[in-house]
Amino acid sequence: MQTNTLKAHSQNQWLQSYYYIRAAVSVIWIALAIFTGRHNPVIGAVLLVLYPAWDALANYLDASKSGGLAVNPPQRFNFIVSLIVAAAIIWALTVSMNATIKVFGVWAIFSGVLQLSASIRRWKHSSGQWAMILSGAQSALADLFMFKQASGDMALDVTTVAPYAAFGVFYFLISAITLTIKNGRKNRVAC
Incomplete structure (x- = not known):
């Protein structure tokens, strides 16, 4: 039992830092998109590719702290899908910004569902997962909004994705703060 408690505490400490x-x-990313990428299409394009590439790296790092990709199917799939989406965004950028935002939107669905799945798997052993569950659901729903924008004739750029990224910040901070509070309580009790 002591080993499971230590393992859960270690996982919560990792997740706190990770979030x-x-x-x-x-x-x-949001600051770069708003202040630089909006005015420089090349930087905007690079930022659009980097977003899913960073997500792939983050999923890899998180899975490596939780037993590896082999024992974490949602993170393994998210890692693979995010790499494929980074490549798909490179292709979509040669077509149009609307196509790029549509690709990003489809990825938001998959990424959200996989985040939701990973958070549900962690529910029993890690704290702060309710915000990640909400984030996964919100991410999946963000696709509808992005598709609507990309299907219209409004001018799109990298900042079209900024609200999606901002919601991610909100949910990651809620989870991190929740874990900070819970980990602090556990540390005080252990002393």
């Missing part, structure tokens, strides 16, 4: 890192990277 803060995810939030910080997203804030940087």
Whole structure:
């Protein structure tokens, strides 16, 4: 029993750091999109490719702290899908920004469903998962909004994705803060 408690505590400590890192990277991405990518299409395009590439790397890192990709099917699939989407975005950028946003939107569905699945799997052993479950559901629903925008004739750019990224920041911070509070309580009790 002691080993399971230590393992859960270690996992919660990792997730706390991981969620803060995810939030910080997203804030940087949003700032770059708004202040640079909007005005420079090349930087905007690079940012659109980097978003799913970073998600793939983040899923890989998270899975490696939780037994590896082999024992975490949602993260393994999200890792693979995110890499494929980064490549698909490169292709879509040669077609149009609307096509790019549609690809990003389809990825939002898969990414959200896989995040939802990973969070549900962690529910019993890790704290702060309710926000990640909401984030996964919201991510899946974001596709509808992105498709609507991409199907219209409004001018789109990298900032079209910024609200989606901002919701991610919100949910990652809620989870990180929840874990910070719970981990702090557990540390005080252990002393």
